[in-house]
Amino acid sequence: MTDNALIIRSVDKFRGKTQVLKAIDLAVAPGERVALLGHNGAGKSTLIKMILGQTSIDGGDISIGGAKPGRTVARAKTAFLPESVNFHPTLTGHEQLTLFASLSVRDLPDIDALLDRVGLAEASNNRIATYSKGMRQRLGLAQVLLGQPTVALLDEPTSGLDPISRQDLYAIIDELAAQGTAVLIASHALTEVEAQTDRIAILRKGIKVADDTLDNLSRGAGLPTRMRILVQDGQADQIAMATGGTRINGASVELYCDAGQKMQELRRIAAMGDVVADIELTPPRLEDLYRHYSTGGQT
Amino acid sequence: MIARIFAIARAEMLILRRNWWLMMATGIMVLFALALTFAGSAPTGTLGVDMLTVSVSSMTTLAVYLVPFLGLMMSFDAIAGERDRGTLSLLLTYSAGRGEILMGKFVAQVTALGIASALGLGSAGVIAALYAGASPESLMALFRLIVTATLLGAVFVALGYGVSALAESPAAAAGLAAGLWLVFVVLFDLGLLGAVVMDGGGMFTQKVFPWVMVANPADAFRVWNIAASDGVAISSGMGGAAKTLPGWAAPVSLLLWPLLAFLLARAVFRRVEP
Numbered sequence: 001m002t003d004n005a006l007i008i009r010s011v012d013k014f015r016g017k018t019q020v021l022k023a024i025d026l027a028v029a030p031g032e033r034v035a036l037l038g039h040n041g042a043g044k045s046t047l048i049k050m051i052l053g054q055t056s057i058d059g060g061d062i063s064i065g066g067a068k069p070g071r072t073v074a075r076a077k078t079a080f081l082p083e084s085v086n087f088h089p090t091l092t093g094h095e096q097l098t099l100f101a102s103l104s105v106r107d108l109p110d111i112d113a114l115l116d117r118v119g120l121a122e123a124s125n126n127r128i129a130t131y132s133k134g135m136r137q138r139l140g141l142a143q144v145l146l147g148q149p150t151v152a153l154l155d156e157p158t159s160g161l162d163p164i165s166r167q168d169l170y171a172i173i174d175e176l177a178a179q180g181t182a183v184l185i186a187s188h189a190l191t192e193v194e195a196q197t198d199r200i201a202i203l204r205k206g207i208k209v210a211d212d213t214l215d216n217l218s219r220g221a222g223l224p225t226r227m228r229i230l231v232q233d234g235q236a237d238q239i240a241m242a243t244g245g246t247r248i249n250g251a252s253v254e255l256y257c258d259a260g261q262k263m264q265e266l267r268r269i270a271a272m273g274d275v276v277a278d279i280e281l282t283p284p285r286l287e288d289l290y291r292h293y294s295t296g297g298q299t
Numbered sequence: 300m301i302a303r304i305f306a307i308a309r310a311e312m313l314i315l316r317r318n319w320w321l322m323m324a325t326g327i328m329v330l331f332a333l334a335l336t337f338a339g340s341a342p343t344g345t346l347g348v349d350m351l352t353v354s355v356s357s358m359t360t361l362a363v364y365l366v367p368f369l370g371l372m373m374s375f376d377a378i379a380g381e382r383d384r385g386t387l388s389l390l391l392t393y394s395a396g397r398g399e400i401l402m403g404k405f406v407a408q409v410t411a412l413g414i415a416s417a418l419g420l421g422s423a424g425v426i427a428a429l430y431a432g433a434s435p436e437s438l439m440a441l442f443r444l445i446v447t448a449t450l451l452g453a454v455f456v457a458l459g460y461g462v463s464a465l466a467e468s469p470a471a472a473a474g475l476a477a478g479l480w481l482v483f484v485v486l487f488d489l490g491l492l493g494a495v496v497m498d499g500g501g502m503f504t505q506k507v508f509p510w511v512m513v514a515n516p517a518d519a520f521r522v523w524n525i526a527a528s529d530g531v532a533i534s535s536g537m538g539g540a541a542k543t544l545p546g547w548a549a550p551v552s553l554l555l556w557p558l559l560a561f562l563l564a565r566a567v568f569r570r571v572e573p
Contacts, residue, residue: 052392055572072394080392086385090317091310102306103393127317143389 005030005065005182006051006151012059013046013206020046021206023060028151028182033173033196036186037290038203044186045083047203048153051184052080065150076104079149079181083156085140089129093120093139096128097146105147118142119168133160141172152176154185170196202293210293221292223284224256229269230278239276243269303395307403308410315373315411324369324411328419335361336423350431351424355440358420359524362448363517367455367484369415371476373408374459377401378568379472388573398565401460405453405561412452416445443527447520450553454516455479457560464567487515509544519552 006028013021021043028034038044049055051062053070067074087096097111115124118138123131131139137160144152154173158166173196177183185197200217202210210217230252231239240247245255257265262281269276315321336354381387390400424441427433433441459476466472491512498504512518526549 049388049572052388054388054391072396075392076394078392080389082385082389084385085389088310088314088384088386090314095310095313099306099310100393103303103390103395140389 003030004028005032006184007063008047008051008060009062010060011047011050011057011062013043013050013055014058019206021050024203024206024208026201026208026211028184030150030180030182031177032198033177033183033185034199034201035197036184036201036203037188037294038186039188039294041205042203042294043206044203045155048080048155048184048186051151051153052078076147077150079144079146079152081137081140081144081152081154081157083186084133084159085136087128087136087139090127092125092127093131093135093142094124096139097142100143101146109146114142114145115139117145118172119165134162134165137161137169138165141169145172145176148179149176149181152181152183154183156187157185158187202290204294214289217289217293218284219259221284221289222258223288223292224258225262225284226282227255227257227265227269228280228282229253229255229276230280232275232277235275239272242272300399303399304403304406307395307400308406311404311407312410315407320373321411321414324373324415325418327369328365328415329422331361331365332358332419332423333426336427349433349437351427351433351437351441354423354427355437355444355524358423359444359521362416362420362444362451363521364484366412366416366448366452367480367517370408370412370452370455371459371480373411374404374456375463375472375476376469377404377408377460378463378571379466379469380463382571382573383469387571391573397568397571401561401565401568405456405460408456409449409453412456413445413449416448416452420445420448440524440527444524447523447553450557451516451520453557454553454560455483457557457564460564461560461567464564464571483515484517488512488518505543510548513544513548513552516553516556519549519556523549523553 004027006026008024008026010023010025011021012019012023024043024047026034026036026047036044036047046055050057051064051069053068053074057069062069064074065077067077091099093115094111097114098108101108101111112121112124115121118141120135120138120142123135128136128139137157141157144154157169157173161169173183173185197214199213200210201208210220212220227245228248229239229243229245232251234250236247236250236253239245240253243253243255245253248254255265266279269279332354335357336350338357378387381390391397395403420441424433424438424444428438458479462475462479463472466475491508495504495508498508513522522544526544526546
């Protein structure tokens, strides 16, 4: 455990009398990408603020590469991309990045190359007031790349980005992870993080309800695969009867089966002959998983 | 540490130049100073002092109102505005400490006020000197006015940071700043005047009043400029209270205030959750 870049140990947080975070444990290893999922108000942003040392920790402790949150050492090791990031509108992208660089690293990095990396080379000498939301997000990403952070905290990094920018974003996140940065991505855009993270932690009302790889979470949730059978000649009723599924309309029947019985079920349906025109399989998606874990349905 | 303060100061200076603050502050100072210099040139003959001296004395009275106002207008948004835009939480994740961030802004905004004072009051002084002559003594008084005006500005810039950190929103910060201005520049003197009238020349007027007065940075500024120059004292007719104080009282007050106000603002800023 000691080689983890970010360690959160049974952390509590109170706002007045309500407990907004309860005994949260979370560790992120160097080079690991972890998604922190939860609805609005689940405590994601509060947890990030605590890691940044911007709000008090009411119980437990947090370590960033061995340093306490908020200390100068810890701040130097942390990079942060706030949700819908903003900058001073009268500065140019280049000036803003130069300011951040001179606040964080001893030797000024190649600002132009960095702006080029995030696709802002042409706008680098325009004032930030003229930037679109996506461009501000890119500039925010550029400042995350300054120095080589031990921990990178990205709060809803894809908000306001078009699909192509999202791909760029995840390419950059992969680069960060490849250079050994522990990346924590807070999000409720589930489909975004599905393929892009090594591990998923789910917060619900201040409690961590899940923390595992996507595969293990699917297995743990035991969510069924959905099958939709397209039936010929209006024989939906018979097929629904035979398979134990639900008749959706005259031409299709829907049924659910556990991951373990999928093949068996498929063979059975295939044996029914020409009446079955097609079978559509939908495996459980992150949305389903998320709904399962974040509404308290876990077993 | 110095490098980080300098980096913030440089960015703040850019912002002050870009949003026309530097131009506007200088312009306002030049306009008011010129107007006062020419409007106030009438009593020159009767008092037997040169025009620059009269000009400095009327500009002193002007600066007491104008400089704190400009200082507060420049600074009230410094923290509340950053928090409102959402830029503060990101800035605070960098290695620069809160004291360093505040100092960087302070250096830039006080420099801007210094430039505005030097150009504004200075240009009026130069014109008065060219128009009707000046003595080494009156030039010294002008120089003193510019330096003390910058110090006075520094006090209110720092106090502005204090209310900016305290306020929930930029609008609230602006309101608090206006309140500060009213208390320090207007109500404090009115209160003292009332006390003196009630006291009717007793113990309070003799011993306490001058000290209470000089404890206010705005009055310390006035007293310093008036007490230091006989000519200015004559033309302003305000030398009375200043004479009962030792010469160091006003300078000490005006030099301590920026430091005190800055430390206060830093203490408040430290408690801010972005």
